[in-house]
Amino acid sequence: MSSEMYSLHVNGELREVRDAWVGESLLFVLRERLGLLGSKGACEQGECGSCSVLVDGELLCSCLVLAAGAVGQAIVTIEGVAPLGAPNDVQQAFVDCGAVQCGFCTPGLIMAAHALLERSASPTEIEIREELSGNICRCTGYGRIIEAVQSVAVARRSAT
């Protein structure tokens, strides 16, 4: 494929990417070509995690994914985890626990927390810290973020 036009599966929809340069990162394409501004761009070198998305179920930094190489893969962004205006339990827990301050890192952290809780029903604090170690937050000091993740785990366990 050497095309200027290709399509990506994003949040369950096939989206055409037009007039793109094939060297663009998935983060750039999501934000600048597809208008999905939820994933944030900060470091563009995989250090901060604010661009985290799921690609075929794996949590990745979208800035390190070559968009044209992700053709045919299922991409889920923060816009795809819950319908607009109806936050899922992870998002609600972040609000309830005060885990959001400036909000810049929040989409990436929600994606990371979501991926962790899908895999592990009762993560320990150490596990949570390790799993979220690729997401940098300069406001909260992480305490309330960890609390939010723990509260979702507790609520989901008591619901089953």
Place this chain on the structure above:
Amino acid sequence: MPTTSVTVPRTLSDALRVLADSPDATVLAGGTDLMVELNSGHRGATDVVVVNRIGELCTWQHNPQLGTLHLGAGITYSEIEQSPIAGWVPALAQAARTVGSPQIRHAATIGGNLGTCSPAGDGLPVLCALEAQIHLASAAGERTLPFADFMVGPKRTARVPGELITGVTVPVLPGWQGYSKVGVRNAMVIAVASSALVVDQEQQGVRLALGSVGPVILRCPEAEALVAAEGDFQSSRIRSTVVAQFAELARRAARPIDDHRSTAEYRRHAVGILAARQLRRAFPNE
């Protein structure tokens, strides 16, 4: 030079055909090194071949008869840090767990680590200590090189244009093994100094490989010979004076430089501490 073509082959033979047609194409595996350079504009890559969707390269084979483990080049660090691979090569699993963050480890591959071949690559000291065999393929055929012949300089390998790293074979050894590294925090850290120690219980020997303290990963034959002569492999016993000598020999084997991450002096000091600590873990009895 802007990227003008991206190819995503799904089979090894397709990939080798693409590389035969454009031998200077840039190979993209997990993207955790190359995308950083592309994003910053520090490196151009006209033709990019994406190799992390080739099914054949994303498999592993454990051969209990031969006592070997083959890892396809597309095996990621998250796969290596988990069972069953972690049980066969615990030092490689430890190294994997120190790489970047979960996001990085889901993407980054063992083949990519070999392709970049940075002296700070976390997988490399372990592959060096295990005397791993590196498999390369091109349209013209296949060849296998020992790690020591594969890494020829900082970020320089024996791979020639048109070749693809297809995998690595390591021995599954009984006996202690480990990887340690020094950096400023636990996550997202490039090693300032690192060390891999592998005990070969059958051969009654150890192999020590140091990372981030030289242009390539460095083996320490003198330190290894000392343990072969002085270590008691049956009862995991070694004298403290020997541990101290071992650390000194590791420090002497290091060829570190000053750079933005650390000083040569600190690196030399740190690598001696790491080597001694690992030897004590391998031989816990005085």
